[in-house]
Amino acid sequence: MTFILIGVNHNSAPVEVRERLAIPESRLAEAITRLAHFPGVEEGMILSTCNRVELIANIADSSVDLRGFLREYFETDTDSLAGHLYEYREQEAMRHIFRVAASLDSMIVGEPQVLGQVKAAYAVACGVGALHSQLHALISRAFAVAKRVRTETAIGSSAVSVASAAVDLATQIFGSLAGKHIYLVGAGKMSELAARHLIAGGAEAIFVANRTHARALVLAEKFQGTAIHFEELYETADRADIVITSTGSPCAIFRREHGERFLHRRKNRPMFFIDIAVPRDVDPEMNKVDGIFVYDIDDLQAVVSANVASREREAARAHEIIEAELQRFITRLQTQEVAPTIISLQEHLENIRQAELDRARGRLGKLTPEQESAVEALTRGIINKVLHTPITALKNAAGDAESNTVIDHVRRIFNLNPRNITSGRLNSGNSESQGLGAKSPDSKSGTAKRIPMGRPRDKQEEPLREEEKKATPS
């Protein structure tokens, strides 16, 4: 078992690169399925948001290279990504996913959306059966860590959202926002948030256009604005001073010539485009039009440079929480590795004890309750004394490179069943703790003696838990 994580984020790659790798929501399930079936990958999940695209997998042996998956999936050569891709393994991968979920790796540290996005990705991965015990446990833990960070530090409260950065910029352009018109193109969570902030800043009428008109209607009603049919977008957009775009369109919706036309109709009154979408909805060329100002998601980052000091302090505290949780998780993983052997060792000796007791009972005749308990205590005591050394040895070996050798020796000496999969399929997805429990001996097969598990997942996994279903993509 090895965790591996590769990806790009807002720090490692500019938006031009990220948009090449972005996987739209509609294709995420398929992409995760393909990742889970990539040779050597046992479990996999993909997180694709406007600020990051990350692949995390539990791989059979450490030679697996997820770049191969990227090459295959995007039909691109990964050399061009070399400077932007980061790869983490094992502890680093775990730490990274904890940090991402806790919003420490976010463009705007502490912003709350990323947890929802991880949850959504997790739900999709569960839905296609791409998660089993290990990765499942890791992601579940990441949620718990994120929650802890949120409640125990002030990182969320001091977070400056992209939205307020947008408001700040709009003020730099327009001065007062009073009476300014806002146009929402695409009905995403982020754009809704930005619109809410702008309205709080005094902006007035709202227009909403969305490919699915019904969603436009819902959002327009929320803001008491006007829903506009997507086809009328170009005829109506010049009414807006501020345009917020967040559609899933693969190519730019607004291009330079549109901007020139809008400005002409507006008699050159300035327009401000806030492009939250990845891939971008507004052609960067548009920024060259006199009187039009285009800010994409990366540009907003630059604006959010203030307020850093207090967030850094909180981030340091959050970091401590994450390190502590990481150690706990690793310890649990390691004990999980030896736990099946310990249990079968205990069961084995207990069986011997019971068998010997049964045989001796006839010769002992009827015993008084006191005698009965004395015999019981005696036999148990012997077993525990005998077991003490091997169990200690196993526990000490947990996490070591030789843990498999120790496990094998113990099993051979005590003539335990070879590590098997008799306990059946993993109960992945049943509960957060189960994956970490000691009940899945098969999950821990060492690389040396791995019994091919085939791919018994995919379809026959149990259905999603309710709360996973509810995790809505954002």
Add this chain to the structure above:
Amino acid sequence: MPLLWLRVALVFYGLGLVYALLALARKAESLAKVTMPALWLGLTFHFVSLAELTLEQGHLTPSTVHHSESLLAFLIAAVFLAFWVKYKTVSPGIFVFPLVFMLTLAASIGQQPQEFTSPLLRKGWIFVHVTLIFLGYAALFLSFVASMLYLVQERRLKSKNMGKWLRLPPLQVIDEIGYRSLLLGFPFMTLGLIAGAIVAQEQFGAGFFRDPKIALSIMVWVIYMVLLFTRWTAGWRGRRAAFLSTFAFIAAVGTWAANYLSGTHRFLGP
């Protein structure tokens, strides 16, 4: 005495100048609070100086180059203050203060300059002409300053690098300041030119148009009219307006300097 008051005013303008320089070096915060009170005081002393000078010479029209520099500085500072009262933005000061300071400095150097001896200056019309034109200059200078600030702020917004020094007013506010000062300056300049034309017609006859200063003045006036007109009809603003306004300002400076080429504006006695 007028010279003393003028020098006191100069000290206060100097404070504004220090502010402007510090603003460029991003250290202006400490002075931001005293800059505008200093301008108020400077203007007050400047007014006293001008009033005394007027009483001394018995007529309103500036009688020396220094006197007219002093008047122009006063008017520019006053227009700037008026816009500050409305928009509360000190940013134009980084251009206004140096100019006001330089003009006042030139005016307060004691050396006696050439005096305008022409009896023309005793006429009321000429005072109207000079004051209106100067007011026009002052307002148009502010418009030019706004254009400069507009270009800077626009560049910052476009390049997505807001810069650390000097927080500028929002783009639209700068644009409005530029437009308002244009609106304010244009009528003054127009009326000033008309007043001048009346005097010149009476004094020099129909040929006064050929005078280089007058020709330049008319050109400046035309550029400003174009500026306003394109804004009203085609909505020209922003960069294009800023470039045009800069051009007009340069022409206006040329007009000011053309005194030495102009036969009609030397105001020397016969």
